[in-house]
Amino acid sequence: MAYEALYTRGRPKTLSQLIGQEHISNALARAISSNRLSHAYLLIGTRGTGKTSTARLLAKAMNCDKIHEAQAAGQSLDKREIPCNKCDSCRNFDSSPDNVEFDAASNRSVEDVTRLLSTAYLAPLRARVKTFIIDEVHMLSFEAVNSILKLIEEPPPNVAFFLATTEINKVPMTIRSRCQVLNFRLIPQPIIANYLLTLARRLKVTLHEDAAKKIARLAEGSMRDALTYLDQCYAMADTEITLDDVNETLGLISDESLDDIINAVKSQDRAAVGSAITNAFRSGLAASAVAEALITHLRDIEFDMLNRNERNFAELDRMIDALRKATGEMNGSGIPDIILEMTLMKLVAPVQNFVMPTPIISSTPQSTPITSSMPQPAQIPQPIENLDAGKKIFYDVLSSLSSEDRTVAQKAVVMSFNGESMTLAFKSRFMAEMFNGIQPAFERSAEQIVGRPIKISAIFDGKVTSPILNTLPEPERSNLAGAMDIFKATDATKIND
Numbered sequence: 001m002a003y004e005a006l007y008t009r010g011r012p013k014t015l016s017q018l019i020g021q022e023h024i025s026n027a028l029a030r031a032i033s034s035n036r037l038s039h040a041y042l043l044i045g046t047r048g049t050g051k052t053s054t055a056r057l058l059a060k061a062m063n064c065d066k067i068h069e070a071q072a073a074g075q076s077l078d079k080r081e082i083p084c085n086k087c088d089s090c091r092n093f094d095s096s097p098d099n100v101e102f103d104a105a106s107n108r109s110v111e112d113v114t115r116l117l118s119t120a121y122l123a124p125l126r127a128r129v130k131t132f133i134i135d136e137v138h139m140l141s142f143e144a145v146n147s148i149l150k151l152i153e154e155p156p157p158n159v160a161f162f163l164a165t166t167e168i169n170k171v172p173m174t175i176r177s178r179c180q181v182l183n184f185r186l187i188p189q190p191i192i193a194n195y196l197l198t199l200a201r202r203l204k205v206t207l208h209e210d211a212a213k214k215i216a217r218l219a220e221g222s223m224r225d226a227l228t229y230l231d232q233c234y235a236m237a238d239t240e241i242t243l244d245d246v247n248e249t250l251g252l253i254s255d256e257s258l259d260d261i262i263n264a265v266k267s268q269d270r271a272a273v274g275s276a277i278t279n280a281f282r283s284g285l286a287a288s289a290v291a292e293a294l295i296t297h298l299r300d301i302e303f304d305m306l307n308r309n310e311r312n313f314a315e316l317d318r319m320i321d322a323l324r325k326a327t328g329e330m331n332g333s334g335i336p337d338i339i340l341e342m343t344l345m346k347l348v349a350p351v352q353n354f355v356m357p358t359p360i361i362s363s364t365p366q367s368t369p370i371t372s373s374m375p376q377p378a379q380i381p382q383p384i385e386n387l388d389a390g391k392k393i394f395y396d397v398l399s400s401l402s403s404e405d406r407t408v409a410q411k412a413v414v415m416s417f418n419g420e421s422m423t424l425a426f427k428s429r430f431m432a433e434m435f436n437g438i439q440p441a442f443e444r445s446a447e448q449i450v451g452r453p454i455k456i457s458a459i460f461d462g463k464v465t466s467p468i469l470n471t472l473p474e475p476e477r478s479n480l481a482g483a484m485d486i487f488k489a490t491d492a493t494k495i496n497d
């Protein structure tokens with residue numbers, strides 16, 4: 001037997017199974033018991049909150065033999081009996097020609113929609129009531145909306161409409177005012193998590209509670225999304241689904257990795273921030289996904305604090321604000337990872353009272369000068385390395401540049417800084433040449449930030465793999481430096497020859 005998705009299996013069979021929308025299921029059960037159903041419903045709510053499922057339950061209930069018998073006898077009905085799912089009408093509902101369903105967001109032609117709607121004027125073939133379930137009704141063409149409006153205003157006998165939408169503001173007021181409106185709420189996380197645990201028990205799968213909570217959090221109020229996520233984990237799992245399984249299957253960053261980043265920022269440790277963000281990127285996640293996960297995680301921490309009656313959110317709010325801003329900047333940007341990296345680095349307090357570093361090693365990078373105006377590596381004075389201070393200045397300058405200038409400058413990797421001059425390396429010769437044009441602006445900004453002139457040199461270095469290397473943690477950074485030293489030694493031999 002073909003595998004049936006949990007979303008399909010988890011779909012409510014009766015009003016009592018409509019999770020998280022009790023205000024709607026109770027009202028509908030009363031309306032059905034007293035035979036006061038409307039012929040036009042507008043179901044409003046975000047995706048996956050149960051709009052289409054409810055429309056189907058209602059369409060089925062309107063034709064259910066058992067319900068009609070109960071209504072005729074004046075008996076009240078329990079939510080578990082709506083619909084009965086046993087009578088001929090209920091059992092044949094899925095293949096009934098009298099239930100027409102379509103999604104207005106799909107690429108149906110105007111003629112197609114008009115033809116479907118015109119069948120409303122024909123008597124139902126077998127059912128008592130012919131039902132139309134139209135998803136994303138706000139996407140319908142003007143002509144189609146007018147046809148529906150006419151049908152709702154002067155309904156043919158035995159026709160019912162269920163119009164679902166995620167964007168009520170795009171539905172004409174003329175439609176809204178003629179329908180019975182059902183407002184679907186976002187389903188609270190604990191309710192989703194509990195439902196997932198119940199479903200897992202039914203499937204004889206051990207779903208860990210923290211795993212269920214993580215899926216529920218991810219679903220953001222949508223039961224359909226939650227079931228789809230659980231389905232993906234279920235397909236990969238044997239008989240047990242842990243939090244790690246959820247993270248791995250859904251390609252999520254672990255809470256530990258997020259905590260590492262947040263704690264590094266809190267403890268104002270630039271090196272730790274660099275190392276934590278590099279680790280996060282290693283999991284293969286897009287920068288925007290990392291940023292969103294950080295925001296969600298910070299919000300969860302705030303909720304936990306609130307539950308413990310702690311109110312000191314200033315630090316967390318500062319992080320959330322900066323990350324939100326960064327998320328906006330990342331949209332459509334070609335360098336989202338750099339934006340996130342910069343944002344986190346800037347959250348660490350600026351280095352106060354810059355101290356001239358003590359000499360460590362000479363590690364002038366090997367490079368190819370772009371133009372004769374560019375300094376040869378040999379002209380750089382004996383460098384006294386303080387790469388961290390250099391990067392700090394680099395990031396501060398970046399954020400002060402115009403967005404066009406920044407697009408160029410942020411492709412650079414800080415290769416050396418000795419307090420007076422900074423060498424930036426570009427992987428692309430073209431970008432290094434582009435930098436020539438903005439070098440004066442960069443130097444001006446650096447002078448303003450540091451309080452004295454800083455000479456900026458740009459070099460082309462095809463060996464620079466990515467600006468993200470800037471943040472490489474130890475021991476990788478040392479390894480890279482070592483590799484560069486070896487490279488330099490080889491070149492030096494050549495020069496001596």
Ligand SMILES: [Zn+2]
Nearest residue numbers: 064084087090
């Ligand atoms: Zn029935």
